[in-house]
Amino acid sequence: MHANSRPVTSAQSGPHHNLAALAAKHAREPFRKPPAAYSQAAFERLLTTWDGRAPVLLDAGCGTGASTRALARLHPRCLAIGVDQSAARLAQGANAARADGAQEPENLLLLRADVVDFWALLGRQGMRLAYHYLLYPNPWPKPAQLMRRWPAHPAFPAMLALGGQLECRSNWKVYVEEFAQALQVLCGAAPDCEAWMPDDPLTPFERKYRDSGHALWRARVALDAANALRAAA
Numbered sequence: 709m710h711a712n713s714r715p716v717t718s719a720q721s722g723p724h725h726n727l728a729a730l731a732a733k734h735a736r737e738p739f740r741k742p743p744a745a746y747s748q749a750a751f752e753r754l755l756t757t758w759d760g761r762a763p764v765l766l767d768a769g770c771g772t773g774a775s776t777r778a779l780a781r782l783h784p785r786c787l788a789i790g791v792d793q794s795a796a797r798l799a800q801g802a803n804a805a806r807a808d809g810a811q812e813p814e815n816l817l818l819l820r821a822d823v824v825d826f827w828a829l830l831g832r833q834g835m836r837l838a839y840h841y842l843l844y845p846n847p848w849p850k851p852a853q854l855m856r857r858w859p860a861h862p863a864f865p866a867m868l869a870l871g872g873q874l875e876c877r878s879n880w881k882v883y884v885e886e887f888a889q890a891l892q893v894l895c896g897a898a899p900d901c902e903a904w905m906p907d908d909p910l911t912p913f914e915r916k917y918r919d920s921g922h923a924l925w926r927a928r929v930a931l932d933a934a935n936a937l938r939a940a941a
Contacts, residue, residue, distance in 0.1 A: 711919030747825035763838035772801030899929030
């Protein structure tokens, strides 16, 4: 990717005025979308791969899987799962990895699935995550696109219930601010939000945005502690 990406532009200069109400509504009304057949097949593959003991890391919306490969090497004790809806992107990543000649991490599992389905299937199985990454999701920056962003999505409460160390990165500050606000509503604790400039980018988009001079942001929260705080309130 060339370093010529334009920054996110939006009529919003801060969190959407409807976000808090939407987050609270989604907490009251569980999202019950039936999983697609291909998502169910991917989840069954996970169950046959996981030994039931290794901590689980999820890279949600992993694209080509470049970030999942990097995370698998950073967390060798974990089963690092990358989930993406696009078979073409996953195949592109596999082809690039073969061309590079590097050996694939033994703790890597890349799956084609709808991540919303996958979150629900993990929850129904009673599985909990050690680490959970949302790396540069589509910002959907128009105010009318609010519900396309994860903090306002009906599946957000189910995703938070998976626990673990959750990290979201974006090149749009408003996105991580909304992420923090939705967490405050649902868990009673806001994550740490900070400007972020990586020396070694995890994803091709992170590298492109950094090299294009964008401001980068991340939000991190220990969800098990946040959920415990909420339960005690």
